Amino acid sequence: MHWTVGRVRITKFTELETVGGTRFILPQATPEAIRALPWLAPDFTTGDGKLKMSIHSLVLETPTRRIVVDTGLGNDKQGRSVPVWNDRTTPFLETMSTAGFPPESIDLVICTHLHVDHVGWNTRLVDGRWVPTFPNARYIFGRTEYEHWRDHSEAADEIATFADSVQPIVDAGRAELVASDAVISDEITLIPTPGHSPGHVSLHIRSDGAEALLSGDVAHHPCQMAHLDWSSTVDSDAAQAIATRQALFSRFAETGTLVIGGHFNAGHIRRDGAAFRFQAVPGSGSA
Secondary structure, three states: EEEEEOOOEEEEEEEEEEEEHHHHHHOOOOOHHHHHOOHOOOOOOOOOOOEEEEEEEEEEEEEOOOOEEEEOOOOHHHHHHHHOOOOOOOOOOHHHHHHOOOHHHOOOEEOOOOOOHHHHHHEEEEEEEEEEEOOOOEEEEEEHHHHHHHHOOOOHHHHHHHHHHHHHHHOOOOEEEOOOOEEEOEEEEEEEOOOOOOOOOOEEEEOEEEEEEEEEEEOOOOOHOOOOOOOOOOOOOHHHHHHHHHHHHHHHHOOOOOOEEEOOOEEEEEEOOOOOEEEEOOOEEOO
């Protein structure tokens, strides 16, 4: 799937698609509650109320750069709490290369946050060592986010993720720690969107009068636009996450901004009473 925002082209590469799993990530999103939101089907849910979600990376092509936003799960990783996330052997990099994006062609990697399903392809295993997957790229980490996980990782999977997918980038001298509102390029600025994690950021793209928002995990699914109080089981601060959703969705509702989530496809945010709904936009479209 791809979309065009001014002179920026966005291509989605899916690593894993799932249907259901509400108890794991959004326990309040029961099939009954989801069926009460008919605008979600068929783009974001099945007819019987199961959530459609994906783990994916987005490749941005600006006039001067090639940028990967979030890097999914990765291959050969171990110590993950979800069994199917361990010891993966997928052709993800080959798929990107076949589409014209070999790893060495990437200039920049931006991680919206440092959770396990957003940093995995930061590294790959070579001769028993974790090395940067994108050898010519600088890796952008929010300073607040990086320092939190460096200093406060306690769960076994958090420790494993930091050790194999974040620290090797720092050790290789490829990491750049930035403020949560940093200007990345002429087209891309970060927006601080904490709550899901302490230093979570979203990306605001502006080019030739068109705009896009890569929202990361501010919401895991569009149902959280209708129910701002539905927080993920892995949000670090549920109250802050709710406030962030309210502020971000209010800012971009009814603006025509193309919005792409960290686990769902593109659309536009519409106001719906005191909350919001999401109108899907097909792939291969323009903002």
